[in-house]
Amino acid sequence: xxxxxxxxxxxxxxxxTAMTAAFAAGLGLPGSAANxxxxxxxxxxxxxxCDGCPDRDIPACVQACREKNSGNVPEPIRPIPEVFPRGGxxxxxxxxxxxxxxxxxxxLFIHKAEVEHGGKRWxxxxxxxxMHCDNPACATLCPFAANHKHRTGAVVIDSxxxxxxxxxxxxxxxxxxxxxxxxxxxxxxxxxxxGNGAMFKCDLCHxxxxxxxxxxxxxxxxxxxxxxxxxxxxxxxxxxxxxxxxGFLYGMEENGGTATVYVSPVPFTKIDAALEKGPGRPHMxxxxxxxxxxxxxxxxxxxxxVVGLTAGIxxxxxxxxxxxxxxxxxxxxx
Amino acid sequence: MSRHDxxxxxxxxxxxxxxxxxxxxxxxxxxxxxxxxxxxxxxxTRYYITDLPGMAWAGDFIVSxxxxxxxxxxxxxxxxxxxxxxxxxGHTAMLPKKGDLKASVSVIMAFFVRGExxxxxxxxxxxxxxYAGMAFVIAGLILSGLLKTYMNVYAPxxxxxxxxxxxxxxxxxxxxxxxxxxxxMAAIAIKPNRPLVRSIFTGHVRLDYARSRHPLWIxxxxxxxxxxxxxQNKEGEEAQQSSSAREEDREAGxxxxxxxxxxxxx
Numbered sequence: 001x002x003x004x005x006x007x008x009x010x011x012x013x014x015x016x017t018a019m020t021a022a023f024a025a026g027l028g029l030p031g032s033a034a035n036x037x038x039x040x041x042x043x044x045x046x047x048x049x050c051d052g053c054p055d056r057d058i059p060a061c062v063q064a065c066r067e068k069n070s071g072n073v074p075e076p077i078r079p080i081p082e083v084f085p086r087g088g089x090x091x092x093x094x095x096x097x098x099x100x101x102x103x104x105x106x107x108l109f110i111h112k113a114e115v116e117h118g119g120k121r122w123x124x125x126x127x128x129x130x131m132h133c134d135n136p137a138c139a140t141l142c143p144f145a146a147n148h149k150h151r152t153g154a155v156v157i158d159s160x161x162x163x164x165x166x167x168x169x170x171x172x173x174x175x176x177x178x179x180x181x182x183x184x185x186x187x188x189x190x191x192x193x194x195g196n197g198a199m200f201k202c203d204l205c206h207x208x209x210x211x212x213x214x215x216x217x218x219x220x221x222x223x224x225x226x227x228x229x230x231x232x233x234x235x236x237x238x239x240x241x242x243x244x245x246x247g248f249l250y251g252m253e254e255n256g257g258t259a260t261v262y263v264s265p266v267p268f269t270k271i272d273a274a275l276e277k278g279p280g281r282p283h284m285x286x287x288x289x290x291x292x293x294x295x296x297x298x299x300x301x302x303x304x305x306v307v308g309l310t311a312g313i314x315x316x317x318x319x320x321x322x323x324x325x326x327x328x329x330x331x332x333x334x
Numbered sequence: 335m336s337r338h339d340x341x342x343x344x345x346x347x348x349x350x351x352x353x354x355x356x357x358x359x360x361x362x363x364x365x366x367x368x369x370x371x372x373x374x375x376x377x378x379t380r381y382y383i384t385d386l387p388g389m390a391w392a393g394d395f396i397v398s399x400x401x402x403x404x405x406x407x408x409x410x411x412x413x414x415x416x417x418x419x420x421x422x423x424g425h426t427a428m429l430p431k432k433g434d435l436k437a438s439v440s441v442i443m444a445f446f447v448r449g450e451x452x453x454x455x456x457x458x459x460x461x462x463x464x465y466a467g468m469a470f471v472i473a474g475l476i477l478s479g480l481l482k483t484y485m486n487v488y489a490p491x492x493x494x495x496x497x498x499x500x501x502x503x504x505x506x507x508x509x510x511x512x513x514x515x516x517x518x519m520a521a522i523a524i525k526p527n528r529p530l531v532r533s534i535f536t537g538h539v540r541l542d543y544a545r546s547r548h549p550l551w552i553x554x555x556x557x558x559x560x561x562x563x564x565x566q567n568k569e570g571e572e573a574q575q576s577s578s579a580r581e582e583d584r585e586a587g588x589x590x591x592x593x594x595x596x597x598x599x600x
Contacts (some may be wrong), residue, residue, distance in 0.1 A: 040491070086380055140486045141395055143375050145501035149490040165376035171395055290396050291486070297403035298487040302480065304407045308414030315352075315415070316422040 040153030040259060041209055042234035043218065045127055047264040048245055049225035052110045052125030058099050061127055064220035065108040065202070066099070072159065073104050073200060076182025081191035089181040090197065101280030102128070104180035104200040108217055111281065113274040117266045124264070124271060127217065127226070128282060129202040130155060130176045131251055132259035137291045138168035138177065147177075147199070153231070153259040154204035161185055164197030171290075173255050174282035177201045204259070231259070238263050256289035346541045346552075348456070348533040352419075357534055359412035360472075364511070366405035371508055373398040403483070410476055427456050430466050434459040445526065456551040458527075464517065471510045478504040 053059040058066070073093075080089050092103040099106055111126040136155045139147040146162040149155050157168070157177065163186045169177045177199040186195025205215035213219075218226035227237060235252065238261045242249050250262040262284075264271065272284040349357075378384050378392035391397045420428075437452065437459035444451045457465075481500040485492045522531050529543040545552055 083380075085382070135490045137396070140490050141374065141399070143501070143505070145494070145498045148494050148497060150494070151491050167376045167395060170376070291399075294396055294400050294403060295487050297400050297407075298483045301403050301406045301410060301483045302487070304410035305414045305476075305480070307407075308411035308416075309418050311411070312415040312418030313422070315419055319423075 040151060040231055041204070041228060042153060042231045042259045042261065043204075043215070044227040044229075044234045044238050044241075045260065045262045046225050046227070046241060047124055047126060047262060047266075048241075048247070049223045050110075050125045050127060050221075051223060052112065053222065059110050059125075059127075060220040060222055061217035061226065062099050062106070062108050062110065064216040065129075066106060068205065068216045069107060070105075073180050073198075074183045076180060076197075077187060078182070080182030081187070083181075083196050084192045088196065090179045091181055092178070093180065093182075101278075102176060102178050102201070102282075103280060104178045104198075107200070107202040109280075111275055113271050115266045115270045115274045117270055122266050124266065126262070126271070126275075126284070129217075129260075130204070131174065131254065132202075132204050133255045133289075134257040134259070135289070135291065136255075137171040137289075140291070141171055142168060150206060152204070152206060152209040154206040154209060156203040156206050157199050157201060159184060159198040159200060162198040163195030164199055165195060166199060168199055173287040173290075175279070176282060178280060234261055250284060254287040256292060344541045345538040346544050347537055348530075348539045348544075349537045351537060354534060354537055356412055356416045356419075359408055360416070363405040363408040363412065364515070367402060367409060368508075368512060368515070370398045370402035370405065374402065406479060406483070410480070413472055413476060428462055428465045430462045431459070434463050438463055445524065451526070451547070453550050454548045455554070456548060460521075464514070464521070468514050468518075471507050471514055474503055474507040475511060478507065 053061075056063070076091065076093050080091060083089060092098070092105055095103060096105045099109055101109055108127060108129040111128045113122075113124045113126060115122045115124060132153055132155050133149075136147075136149055139149045139155050142148075143165075144161055144163060146159075147155065147157045147168050162184055164179050164181065164184055166177070166179050169175050169179070178201065179197050179199055181197035184195070184198030186197065189195070205213070205217075208215060214228045215226075218228045227234065229237070238249055238252065241247065241263045245263070245265045247263055247265045248267050250264070250268045251258045251260045262268070268284050268286075275281070275284060277283050372378075373383075373392045374395060376395075378389070378398075384390050384393035391401075440449075441451055441458060441460060443449055478500040481492075481496065482504060485497060485500070521527055526547070529540055529547075533539045
């Protein structure tokens with residue numbers, strides 16, 4: 001009995017040692033994807049410069065974006081299939097002209113805010129589009145890999161393989177991607193039962209970035225309110241401008257860091273409070289990265305093979321020792 | 335001898351405690367993975383699953399992901415433990431043998447057209463093939479899942495080609511895993527296989543069943559471990575001994591020996 005107990009304890013001790021060793025080895029794992037965006041492109045949007053192009057019907061950046069992306073959304077089929085069982089078709093095909101919010105046909109709009117700050121009234125024009133997060137849940141959680149973060153820094157939806165389930169919009173802190181029902185691959189599979197169209201949003205002109213060119217919105221801006229550069233250049237410039245104007249930054253830390261940094265002479269808490277928010281009109285409140293809470297669980301998965309293999313080896317080693325222990329005990333009794 | 339004692343002695347150990355733990359760790363975590371994997375599709379809200387009592391979490395992709403990760407850690411660790419432990423021990427009873435495919439066809443035919451089953455080893459030929467198939471599917475799920483997890487945590491800008499492969503292998507192998515689970519349930523629902531079910535809960539099957547359907551296993555055990563206590567009632571005539579004596583015998587080494595020997599000899 002005593003030996004049995006010893007054996008049991010020693011086996012438990014071995015397993016405990018294996019687990020401890022594996023988790024200790026895991027401490028060497030890097031902490032996060034903080035440097036993943038190190039070599040990528042970032043943009044700075046200076047709200048002290050943007051005036052929303054008051055002399056134009058459509059702001060220059062919005063117009064340039066619409067022209068570049070005008071052919072992205074195919075014409076939806078008619079009638080658009082009903083979505084079983086809840087319904088919920090989203091059809092913007094008769095609202096293509098809308099430029100005051102995000103839609104599947106409009107990936108950039110100017111968000112207006114009237115703010116009192118420092119004894120002065122500010123009228124702010126804020127270009128709004130996808131923030132292109134450093135570790136975007138919209139991309140990593142896409143069940144079909146239809147949305148992806150590229151090395152350029154751009155987060156790009158491939159609408160050809162998107163089912164339009166809108167999971168990306170659900171997990172996006174700003175609900176940026178917009179759905180057009182009646183288009184996309186889901187029509188060829190089970191249109192009423194699975195999927196509901198395709199998702200569309202700004203791709204930071206990924207094709208132009210690959211050629212070393214700027215996004216069209218930045219090039220079109222008549223007031224140089226948008227600056228494009230490497231992550232380190234943009235971070236440094238954003239901090240410099242904020243210091244010069246006694247201003248504030250948004251996007252550096254939001255959702256774990258993004259490739260879009262706003263610099264403003266007015267605090268973003270006041271801007272957020274003044275914004276008209278709703279579908280296609282995102283907030284500007286502080287954002288914690290919700291996926292950060294899942295990262296430690298993910299790391300335990302990455303360590304699990306080491307734990308399993310170590311425990312297996314130690315269990316076999318322990319089992320192989322047992323007959324020898326048993327023999328010694330028998331010899332001692334004799 | 336009471337009926338209870340008679341019942342207890344007519345048993346043979348088929349699975350060690352460790353194997354039962356391995357099986358249930360993989361099976362239960364696998365079921366959680368199937369459910370939470372499905373909830374990573376935007377279906378829980380659409381199909382009113384979130385309206386079921388206690389299921390509101392199913393509509394939160396990040397909560398589902400955390401549970402998916404937790405179950406994955408168990409699933410991966412248990413699977414790798416299984417592989418290394420049984421490889422190092424040289425356990426081969428579950429591995430497919432030459433002629434298993436042909437033998438499986440005749441066993442299935444025997445069931446459906448009431449023919450004669452051939453004598454079996456510890457595992458049926460189709461069980462060995464199913465094991466290999468399941469191992470392949472699990473390996474695909476683990477490899478693609480680890481890659482996806484690495485991407486989620488450390489490398490969201492991983493090569494799109496790699497991400498596409500990992501995602502679609504994971505999705506396709508998920509479907510195969512569900513089909514394999516359904517086939518597994520169907521196999522244990524078949525009447526001749528039902529006596530095997532108790533062993534995945536208790537570790538034992540009925541000795542009379544093993545003698546009649548798995549005589550090759552019994553034979554192999556006699557050849558390999560003639561003096562061990564794997565056969566809790568080794569031969570019918572031993573049933574004449576007092577049950578208390580057998581209890582002592584079993585406690586002294588029967589169960590422990592059973593954990594090592596019968597599976598190993600296959």
